[in-house]
Amino acid sequence: MxxxxxxxxxxxxxxxxxxxxxxxxxxxxxxxxxxxxxxxxxxxxxxxxxxxxxxxxxxxxxxxxxxxxxxxxxxxxxxxxxxxxxxxxxxxxxxxxxxxxxxxxxxxxxxxxxxxxxxxxxxxxxxxxxxxxxxxxxxxxxxxxxxxxxxxxxxxxxxxxxxPAAPAAPSAGDRPLAKPPVRKLAKDLGVDLATVVPSGPDGVITREDVHAAVAPAPGEAPGAAPAAVAPAPSPAAPASYDTARETRVPVKGVRRATAAAMVGSAFTAPHVTEFVTVDVTRTMKLVEALKQDKEYTGLRVNPLLLISKALLVAIRRNPEINASWDEAAQEIVVKHYVNLGIAAATPRGLIVPNIKDAQAQTLPQLAGSLGELVSTAREGRTSLAAMQGGTVTITNVGVFGVDTGTPILNPGESAILAVGAIKLQPWVHKGKVKPRQVTTLALSFDHRLVDGELGSKVLADVAAVLEQPKRLISWA
The missing domain is CATH 2.40.50.100 (RNA polymerase II/Efflux pump adaptor protein, barrel-sandwich hybrid domain)
Incomplete structure (x- = not known):
């Protein structure tokens, strides 16, 4: 080097x-x-x-x-x-x-x-x-x-x-303190970090500080920059801006890698997606109960925690789903461990860090691992090792208000579970139509090594656990 x-x-x-x-x-x-x-x-x-x-x-x-x-x-x-x-x-x-x-x-x-x-x-x-x-x-x-x-x-x-054009340069001094995702956000919005008033510990600039610097509002904080707009074309403008009517963004970094991986996966593994709509009212009640449990104090407790545990239970009952296809050796490699990937949207793009040996973790341990994974991804601190070796993935599109989707497999994995928005809907419960918490799950799998029966069993097991979370105990 x-x-x-x-x-x-x-x-x-x-x-x-x-x-x-x-x-x-x-x-x-x-x-x-x-x-x-x-x-x-x-x-x-x-x-x-x-x-x-x-x-x-x-x-x-x-x-x-x-x-x-x-x-x-x-x-x-x-x-x-x-x-x-x-x-x-x-x-x-x-x-x-x-x-x-x-x-x-x-x-x-x-x-x-x-x-x-x-x-x-x-x-x-x-x-x-x-x-x-x-x-x-x-x-x-x-x-x-x-x-x-x-x-x-x-x-x-x-x-x-x-x-690129920027606000007037401040007097020489220390470099503004901000994490890489925050710096990229400021760069994308055209904000000079030297003009932003920090609110984080030890004078660190946060994402909220950058957004505040571009949000026009009465009583705007001192030092805040005006609302960011696409700069007009000029000899000094970056190549990303060609006209006042279009914005061109270079494809590189995470976006470039994600695009290549998704194209490779879509045209290599024959995808099949199955769907199921399930009443998760009892799961939502359990989430609220766990939030009050002292054992979970300080931990991230949300529906994703129980969905993750439900998928791990389904994998234990159907281990062949946790596998990969070895093209060179013409073999199916069944994994006896689960590195559970969680798709995370970050300022740098979509990344999929994974929890190593998730199948061996208790529910409180899994809650701690999910909380660390999410916070690390949002702060741009996810390591290369954390994004390697995944075996199966969950993507929670429900946080965007979407009912469900047909997710593309993470390269090298055989299955990915998409979770839709949990909504209050009319549902037949005990012979009567009642308002219940309902969501739709979608499981995409590689049809080279997962046939319809196996994929259906896994999806049905996940749905069954979320409908009756006591199965986390009876199926353990």
């Missing part, structure tokens, strides 16, 4: 993240040419198709050049930053002349195998407490950008040809 171009300069490459990921987008640089860096210091934040992570530099030195501006998508193995080390570190004050934006100084194909510490793109890298973030420097005069590296830096500071 790093290599020596000469005795005093090291080129730090975009790390190999594995799992088939071949590129990442540079979201933010935390350093500039001339800055001193130390081993383990975070130098930039990047977004892969699965997670936003921070990259630590693996040695001490002085930044010589940044090869790419923020917003660039860079192939794994491509040099992104040059650092002067050892006796040559002092020369770092003068940017490297051969550093260019579109042709990095080094390429993965030409460099010898790296030695020493190898940073990896897992989770969020170095923890916040172990990194040092220096204040961002003021904008440079583009007329002084004599070499390519300085020109790139000018672009990063809002003077380059692709820099």
């Amino acid at each position: 790093t290599t020596m171009t000469d005795s005093s300069v090291r080129e730090f490459k975009m790390p190999d993240v594995g799992e088939g990921l071949t590129e990442a987008e540079i979201l933010k640089w935390y350093v500039e040419p001339g800055d001193t860096v130390t081993d383990g210091q975070v130098v930039c934040e990047v977004e892969t198709a699965k997670a936003a992570v921070e990259l630590p530099i693996p040695y001490d030195g002085v930044v010589r050049a940044l090869h790419f501006p923020e917003g660039s998508t860079v192939d794994v193995g491509t040099s992104i930053i040059a650092v002067g080390v050892g006796d040559g570190a002092a020369a770092a004050a003068e940017p490297v002349q051969e550093a260019v934006a579109d042709t990095p100084a080094t390429t993965g194909a030409e460099e010898p195998k790296p030695e020493g510490r190898q940073p990896v793109l897992v989770g969020y890298g170095v923890s916040t407490s172990s990194t040092r973030r220096r204040p961002r420097k003021g904008a440079k005069d583009p007329a002084a950008a004599q070499d390519a590296s300085a020109a790139i830096q000018a672009e990063m500071n809002g003077h380059g040809p692709s820099a």
Whole structure:
């Protein structure tokens, strides 16, 4: 991941993240040419198709050049930053002349195998407490950008040809504190985080703060930005905005990975979807009872908890549903564990983290795991490991008021359960029409390894547990 171009300069490459990921987008640089860096210091934040992570530099030195501006998508193995080390570190004050934006100084194909510490793109890298973030420097005069590296830096500071329009820059100071999803939201809405008044702990900017900054209302909070609209076309406008009547959004990151995965799944696995409408009144009563139980204090208790447990019970009664298709070996691989995936809509797009060995968890443990999974996904902290190895998935479209849908299988899995909105409806109960809590479930499965009988049994079992939740005990 790093290599020596000469005795005093090291080129730090975009790390190999594995799992088939071949590129990442540079979201933010935390350093500039001339800055001193130390081993383990975070130098930039990047977004892969699965997670936003921070990259630590693996040695001490002085930044010589940044090869790419923020917003660039860079192939794994491509040099992104040059650092002067050892006796040559002092020369770092003068940017490297051969550093260019579109042709990095080094390429993965030409460099010898790296030695020493190898940073990896897992989770969020170095923890916040172990990194040092220096204040961002003021904008440079583009007329002084004599070499390519300085020109790139000018672009990063809002003077380059692709820099988007933004509110007037504040005075130099500390970088606004915000998590990656919040930064992306602000970028999408055209909000300068430096103008947003933070309300989170320790001065952290929240999603609500960003939305408040663009919501026009009497008595608007000081520092709030005007309502965001699609910027009019101009030479300085980003490529995303071509006309005043259309908005073009580049397909990359999570959206690109999700699109490829869904197309691959839809045209590889023969999907079959079955539906059942069920009275879940007793389940809803149990949810309310559990909320009052001291054992569940501080835990997330909602219908999804009991739906998840119902699916786990159905899998235990019909284990062949928890399987995958091995095309190369022409085998069906039945899993004796359940890594339960939960589809989560996040600011970065749809992701499907999973709860490892969910079948072994008690109901309170499952409640804790679901709460952690949801909060981590919303904050953009889901690790790559949490999104790998899923065996079966639940997607709760009911939270959007939708009755149900025909979900597409998560690649490598044999089944996915869609849960519709729970509504009060007229229902025949004990021979009389009464208002009852009703929902519709949809189970999609891979017909190569799941036939109609097996799929029907699983769906019927889930419905039976939700109709009579006491079966969680009798079927245990």
